[in-house]
Amino acid sequence: MCASALSARYRTAFVTGASTGLGRAFADMLLADGVEVWGTARDVSRLPVRDRFHAIALELGDGAGAVNIFHEAEKAAGGFDLVINNAGFGAFGSFVQTDYAVWEEQLRMMLVNTARLSHTALRGMLARRHGALVNISSIAAEFALPYQAGYNITKAGLSALNESLMYELKDTGVIVIDFRPGDYRTDFEGSVRRPVPDATVAVDTARMERAWGGFVAMMRTGPPPDHAAASLRRALRRGRSGTVRSGRFFQAVLGPLLARCGSLALRRKVLEKYFDL
Ligand SMILES: NC(=O)c1ccc[n+]([C@@H]2O[C@H](COP(=O)([O-])OP(=O)(O)OC[C@H]3O[C@@H](n4cnc5c(N)ncnc54)[C@H](OP(=O)(O)O)[C@@H]3O)[C@@H](O)[C@H]2O)c1
Numbered sequence: 001m002c003a004s005a006l007s008a009r010y011r012t013a014f015v016t017g018a019s020t021g022l023g024r025a026f027a028d029m030l031l032a033d034g035v036e037v038w039g040t041a042r043d044v045s046r047l048p049v050r051d052r053f054h055a056i057a058l059e060l061g062d063g064a065g066a067v068n069i070f071h072e073a074e075k076a077a078g079g080f081d082l083v084i085n086n087a088g089f090g091a092f093g094s095f096v097q098t099d100y101a102v103w104e105e106q107l108r109m110m111l112v113n114t115a116r117l118s119h120t121a122l123r124g125m126l127a128r129r130h131g132a133l134v135n136i137s138s139i140a141a142e143f144a145l146p147y148q149a150g151y152n153i154t155k156a157g158l159s160a161l162n163e164s165l166m167y168e169l170k171d172t173g174v175i176v177i178d179f180r181p182g183d184y185r186t187d188f189e190g191s192v193r194r195p196v197p198d199a200t201v202a203v204d205t206a207r208m209e210r211a212w213g214g215f216v217a218m219m220r221t222g223p224p225p226d227h228a229a230a231s232l233r234r235a236l237r238r239g240r241s242g243t244v245r246s247g248r249f250f251q252a253v254l255g256p257l258l259a260r261c262g263s264l265a266l267r268r269k270v271l272e273k274y275f276d277l
Contacts, residue, residue, distance in 0.1 A: 017087030021186030182247025
C-alpha cells in the first residue's frame with residue numbers, strides 16, 4: 001500500500017450492492033487501498049469473505065429497514081468516511097404496457113430509498129465534518145435509454161440530488177460525487193427484468209426488440225468493472241465534489257461534449273438512430 005492510498009483519507013466505507021459488478025469492484029479497490037469496507041447484498045452468501053470486509057444483508061426496497069441496518073453498521077465502524085450508494089437493477093419494457101408496480105418498485109428502491117440513505121449517511125458525516133458520499137447515477141441521466149423509463153427517472157433524479165447537495169455541502173468538509181458510468185460489462189444486463197407485458201395494451205414489439213438488441217450490444221462490449229473502480233479512485237483522491245463520467249471514450253467524453261453543443265432534439269435523433277427505432 002502506498003502513501004497515496006485512499007485509507008489516508010477514508011478509514012471506513014459502506015458500499016451497497018457489493019456482491020457483483022461495479023459494487024464488487026469498488027469494494028475490491030477500497031480494500032486494496034487499506035480501507036475497511038462494510039458491503040451489502042440481499043443474500044450475504046453472495047458477498048466475499050475477506051479481511052477488513054464486513055458482509056451485511058440489506059434489501060434496499062425497504063427504506064426504514066435499510067436505515068436501521070446502516071445505523072448498526074455505522075456504530076460498529078465508528079462512523080463512515082465514505083458511503084457508496086451503488087445497488088440497483090434495470091427494468092426493460094414499454095412504460096404503458098408494463099404493470100406500474102414494476103416502475104414504482106424501481107423508483108422506491110433506486111431513487112426514494114437511495115435518497116433516504118444519502119440523508120442518513122450525510123448526518124453522520126456532517127457531524128464529523130468529514131466524509132464523501134458517492135451516488136452511482138448513470139449516463140442515462142443525460143441520455144435516456146429507450147424502454148427503460150423507470151431507470152431514466154431514477155438516475156436523472158439521483159443526479160439532481162447530487163447536484164443539489166454539492167451546493168449545500170460546500171466548505172463543510174463533506175464532498176459529493178455524482179458518478180455516471182457508461183456501459184460496463186457486469187451482471188446488470190443479465191439481471192435486467194423484462195416483466196410480462198399487458199397484452200391488451202398495443203405496442204410496436206419489433207421496435208422494442210431492436211432497442212433491446214442495441215442495449216445488449218452496448219453492455220456486452222463495455223469495459224470491465226475495475227475500469228470504473230479506477231476512475232472512482234482517481235475522483236476520491238482529488239478530494240472534491242463533482243460529476244464524474246466513466247466508461248469508454250465516446251460515452252464518457254465525446255458524447256457529453258457533443259451533446260452540449262447540440263439541441264435535445266438532435267440528441268434524441270442520434271439515440272433513435274443508434275437503437276434503430
Ligand atoms: N453496468 C453498467 O453498465 C452500469 C451503467 C451505469 C450505471 N450502472 C449502475 O451501477 C450500479 C451497479 O450496477 P451493476 O452493473 O454493477 O449491476 P449488477 O452487477 O447487477 O449488481 C447490482 C448490485 O445491486 C444489488 N441489488 C440489486 N437489487 C437490490 C435490492 N433490491 N436491494 C439491495 N441490493 C440490491 C445486487 O445485490 P444482490 O443481487 O446480490 O442482492 C448487486 O450487488 C447500479 O446502480 C446501476 O444502475 C451500471
